[in-house]
Amino acid sequence: xxxxxxxxxYDFQAGALLLVDKPLEWTSFDVVNKIRYALCRSLxxxxxxxxxxxxxxxxxxxxxxICTGKYTKKIDGLQGMPKTYTGQLKLGxxxxxxxxxxxxxxxxxxxxxxxxxxxxxxxxxxxxxxQYPPMFSAVKIKGQALYKLARxxxxxxxxxxNIEIFDFQLTNTELPLVDFEVACSKGTYxxxxxxxxxxxxxxxAYLTALRRTKIGDYSIESAWSLPALIEHIESCKxxxx
Numbered sequence: 001x002x003x004x005x006x007x008x009x010y011d012f013q014a015g016a017l018l019l020v021d022k023p024l025e026w027t028s029f030d031v032v033n034k035i036r037y038a039l040c041r042s043l044x045x046x047x048x049x050x051x052x053x054x055x056x057x058x059x060x061x062x063x064x065x066i067c068t069g070k071y072t073k074k075i076d077g078l079q080g081m082p083k084t085y086t087g088q089l090k091l092g093x094x095x096x097x098x099x100x101x102x103x104x105x106x107x108x109x110x111x112x113x114x115x116x117x118x119x120x121x122x123x124x125x126x127x128x129x130x131q132y133p134p135m136f137s138a139v140k141i142k143g144q145a146l147y148k149l150a151r152x153x154x155x156x157x158x159x160x161x162n163i164e165i166f167d168f169q170l171t172n173t174e175l176p177l178v179d180f181e182v183a184c185s186k187g188t189y190x191x192x193x194x195x196x197x198x199x200x201x202x203x204x205a206y207l208t209a210l211r212r213t214k215i216g217d218y219s220i221e222s223a224w225s226l227p228a229l230i231e232h233i234e235s236c237k238x239x240x241x
Contacts, residue, residue: 012039013048015071019223020064022212028055031064031226038233039068053078054215057191059099062212063220081216082166084183087209089194091176094204098134098191106204110176113201118170118178121200125168125193130160134191163188177208 022031036050051072053065065078091113093104164185172179182190191207198205213220224232
């Protein structure tokens, strides 16, 4: 599969794979819509197929794989690839959304947590595990997205999903904050991992920062910033004119 870069022209309608660094507070669909609009203007068409392979939450940044044209048929295969993230969690509290989008609850003392306890907890999350999706997620139960129920203050029983954590490293610890890097299978919720990590310590935790750095062999180092990609798309039209 060919990846769009700054040196080679591509036929967006025939199909291109774009590596994009999603900005903070943008939804994945915001990025798709921005690119689709720019492409329609540049190509002089009313519509073009654009889709992404793997959602990132608004408070997460990092690698999005965007497919255009006929390459949108490849999205399912791209979604199945393993992913790598760096992030940070905070111990001693949690939130309803398991991240910084909502207010802290369950404040607890972290006085008894030391390096040995963190290591013991870390090892519990290596290999195949069962994970429950957070209430604030797009998972549907009886046709209704969980996040819509959560925003109404409702909580429903969720089924555990089988996922796999290929690697999970604690890269820096300045309690209550813990930096980490994790490589995982499709379907893993890093917010749930942070929440469960807190529970494994008989404490609480939530995700404070997240960045996706790899999807399969595709790396954030090869990704466009969104403004640079939009500028490139617009320059293609100018070159044609």
